[in-house]
Amino acid sequence: MQLDQIGQALASCYDHLVAEGIPDHLAALVRRVDRSNETPSAPGGRPKSRIALVVEDEQDTRELAEGVLEETELRVIGCDSAERALGILQESGGDVALVFADIRLAGAMDGLQLAHAIATLWPRTRLVVTSGLDPEPDVVLPEGAVFIPKPWRAFDVLVEAERAACDPLPVIS
Incomplete structure (x- = not known):
């Protein structure tokens, strides 16, 4: 059995x-x-349907960010590369409310390239980019993206998650 x-x-x-x-x-x-056997619920008992995607190649840091975001109304999915994140976005892009991505990632694509792809293909997704290094002066984040330096504070991540969760879903016509 x-x-x-x-x-x-x-x-x-x-x-x-x-x-x-x-x-x-x-x-x-x-x-x-x-x-x-239940659907994950948000703090008010509502089912978690929108997603927070954590893209970080360092497992400990990814797990920490996932743990912080588990306290929100968002369902959390973690991945270690931009390519994996794009796969999740292709499957569930309309449900992804927040992408929290490190600039340096494993794989061919970095976090900035990922952020620009998301801004183009899924413009309603809130983008938060992080790094332990200051971005180069010529680095341009997509419009509306937020940069949070490492070590980031849980409060700052939660504020961005709340903004993403409260953002109304687009009207489908």
């Missing part, structure tokens, strides 16, 4: 078990299994 089938069986018995009394550790397990 697969683990998810065991979890489903436990979840179906949960109400009955609670009435009879259930050990706390088993109740916690059943609740965790039951929640794993």
Whole structure:
């Protein structure tokens, strides 16, 4: 029997078990299994449908940014290259509200090239570009893009995520 089938069986018995009394550790397990089948929710209980895309080749930094953005109304997806980010955008571009990308990335395309491609192909996506180095003087960010230097503060990232989440979706005609 697969683990998810065991979890489903436990979840179906949960109400009955609670009435009879259930050990706390088993109740916690059943609740965790039951929640794993739900759609991720935003802090108000609303389903997370819009996406925050974190593009960072350093795993620890990417995981930190993902952890910060998990506190928002956005569903968070992380990737280590611009090419992977473009693949996600091709699948879900209309749902991507925020792209938080490092300038230096693994792969052939850097974060600035990614930002310009997104600004052209998905202009409603909020762009935040970050780097531990100041951009060269001749570097031009796409219109509306924001630069946040590393080490960035979680508050600054959350402010941009809030702006992205509150931005109304375009009207489809």
